[in-house]
Amino acid sequence: MQTQAEDRTPSVLVVLPQATASAAAEPSAEPSTDVSGHPVPELPAVTPEAWREANRQLLAKALGEWCFEDMLKPIPSGEGRFRVDLQSGTSYVFAAEPGAFGWMRVDPRSITRTATSMLGNSIAEPAWDALRFLSDVSTTLGTDASTLATYFTELSATLAVDAARLTHGGTSAAGLRALGHTELECHMTGHNWLVANKGRVNFSASDVRRYAPESRQPVRLQWIAVHRGLAEFRGTSELSERDVLLRELDEETRARFARGLRASGLEPDAYVWMPVHPWQWDHAVQVLHAADVAQRRIVPLGESPDAYLPGQSIRTMANVSTERRFDVKLPLRILNTLVWRGIPPHCTQGAPVVTQWLHGLLQKDPFLAEECRTVFLGEVASVTVQHPYLAKLPEVPYQHLETLGCIWRESVSSRKDASERVRTFASLLHVDSSGVAFVTELVRASGLAPEQWLRRLFETLLVPIMHVLYRYGITFNPHGQNTLLGFDERDVPHRLYLKDFVDDVCVSFTSVPERGPEPDGHDHVLPRKHPMVIRQHVVDQVFVGHFRYLAPLCAEQLGVPQRTFWRLVRRTILDFHQRFPELRERFAEYDLLTPQIPRYALNRDRLVVTRYTDRALRHALYPNGTLPNPLAEE
Structure with missing residues (x-):
């Protein structure tokens, strides 16, 4: 490392x-x-200056996103300024730069708050307090006190x-x-x-310092043995349960775990061995599965000898002691970015079979495998543990049913070239404390002109995604963490990595002969959706979710106007169309250049639609209006 x-x-x-x-x-x-x-x-404690600056930046983000999602109504006030009037009688005024899809990039230093004082006069003051803003905006949002x-x-x-x-x-x-x-x-x-x-x-302050990715603290996983009456192992055809243990645990550790079981009068082969996150073991497994622990259907084995670091999802752990070993995806009973971060049993059960199917399908495609050299990081093995009582009850909220299980996934380090650097697509948007965007640094290091580098980025990212979409009617929900970019020695993007297959892969319900036989019996793992919904995964995750922010960064720091940025993206799409004319009908079926696209409002969903209702299933997002598509412009 x-x-x-x-x-x-x-x-x-x-x-x-x-x-x-x-x-x-x-x-x-x-x-x-x-x-x-x-x-x-x-x-030392957080400084007051840093607290105000963090608030100022988050307040600007909230104004921009909530106006974008139509929760707030910005009123133009001239000279690039806008006003939002709230039902509380408070107004916020700010300067903003218009961007793609009707979004506004709000200047954090421009925001003022105007409220009526006790004397009846209006007083405008610089605004920085995001928590005060939430209080001011509460009645305007139309949500309830518990949600707020x-x-x-x-x-x-x-x-x-x-x-x-x-x-x-x-x-x-x-x-x-x-x-x-x-x-x-x-x-x-x-x-x-x-x-x-x-x-x-559900994370405490100490938990954040110990387990959050930004703390950069190594974590040793707890290994447990789960009786085969509770646990089910699944792997691809090349990977047995024994193979996983031989790969993930050294001989001394395996022997130590086995001795511990035998010393308790238990037969090691009667159990499935698996890792569990130490926080989850303490806060969820020993609580919800107390009966199984007491009756030795679940037995603690000890800590892993290897250290792991969490990714941005927190629940996916990368081995930093022995990098050839698998990444491990483990459930955590915390609520973060809209959902509880467990792992559904249908995902652990379906992961290896979906990986096997996708590998068999896509690795035989010479364009993807040989020309693009696209890497699909397979979810190659899993353990499923269902709760013996709660799983039998109807309508139990999903957070209680997804507390124990694991998925082993191929690591980036096991698949990349020796000279290659792999970074998430999302990392391009990172801005350091001096205001320099990571994409700006990569372009500078490459020696290429900004427009040349962006063309390479768009081709590397979009061409494999479009090929899978148009040729097979499949999408990977390619958001910034699922989508990784391989860079050459000059920091120029040159190939795509994709991960998180199960529960994120969708196929169109239209007939696509190229897909061949599909993994029957896994409709919930491999959901069929309308082509417009399949297309929306790409539009939302790539264009709205990332290019919307990347375009103004490139305009500001690389001198590439936003209009030019979107023309380069459109050119990449049209070049692909020209190269594969036999897919013409599917270009229309999954039209990425349509003038209007549905708007899916993530923040509004939490605050107004779903709120914090404890649901039996993860909910589906529903569109809220439409957005103008910058890719439709000639």
Whole structure:
């Protein structure tokens, strides 16, 4: 694992004030060194200046996103300024730059708040308090007090992390270039579309410092043995249960675990061995599965010898001790970015068979496999554990049913070339403490003209996604964490990596002969959807979810006007159409250039539609109006 000697910023970035009292009452569970072996200092509290700046930035984001999602109505006030009038009698005025899809990029330093004083006169003052804004806007949003209170918690938790990052600084964009994929993930700042993107409901302040990716703390997984009456192992045809254990655990550890079981009078082969996140073991498994633990149907084996780092999803762990080993996706009973972060049993059961099907289908495609060299990071093995009582009850909320299981996935380091750097698509949007975007640093390092580099980016990213969409009627829900880019020695994008197949892969319900026989019996794992919905995965995750933010960054820092940016994207799509004229009918079926696209409002869904209702199933998003598509313009 690569480290960066010149980075002198502390490796623990998050310190929340409310953790102080409990820290004095019990020994700290935090290690004394970070993943690079450097001592972890005792950090001071977040500074008031950093707290205000974090609020100011999040307030600007909330105004921009909530206007974009039609929760607020911006009124033009001339000279690039807008006003939002709230039912509370308060108004917010701000400067904003119009962007694609009707979105506005709000200037954080321009925001003022006007409210009627006790004397009856209106007073305008600079606005920076995002929590006060939530209070002001509450009646306008049309939601309930319970939702607002819980959302307040998510927003406050997000601000605490952002303010800690600002207090302690961070690695420069130039410094980030030297980091490997796993380390780079720990420097990212979360979902760019969702305002409360680090809510992590159920995590304490100490949990955030211990297990959140920005804390960059190595984690040792707890291994357990689950009786075969409860647990089911599944793997691809090339990978048996024994193969996984031989790969993931060294001989000494396997022998130690087996001795522990035998010493308790238990037969090791009667159990499926699997890892569990230490937080989940303590907060969920030993509580919900207390009966199974007491009756030795679930038996703790001990810690893994390897250290892991969490990615931005928190529940996916990358092995940093033995990088050839698998990534491990583990359930966590925390609410973050709209859903509880468990793993549904149908996903653990379906992961290997869907991986086997996709590999068999797509790796035989010479265009993808040989010309594009696209990498599909397979979910190759899994363990499913269903709750023996709750799973039999109807309408039990899903957070209680997804507490135990695991998926092993091929790691980036096991598939990349020796000289290749792999980074998430989302990392391009990262802006360092000096205001330099990571995409700007990569373009500078490449030596290419910005438009040339962007053309390479668009071809690398879009061509494989379009080929899978048009040729097979399949989409991977290619958001910024599922979509990774391989870069050559000059930091030029040259191939695409895709991950998170199960529950994110969708196929069209129209007949597509090229797909061949599909994995029958896994309709819930491999959902069939209308071609317009299939297309929307690409439009929302790539164009609305990332290019919407990347275009203004490129205009501001690379001198590429937004209009030029979108023309380059459109040109990439049309070039693909020209190369594969035999797919003409499907270009119309999955039309990426349509003038209007449905608007799916992620923040509105949490605050107004779904709220915090404890549902039996993960809910589907429904469109709320339409958006003008910048790709429709000639």
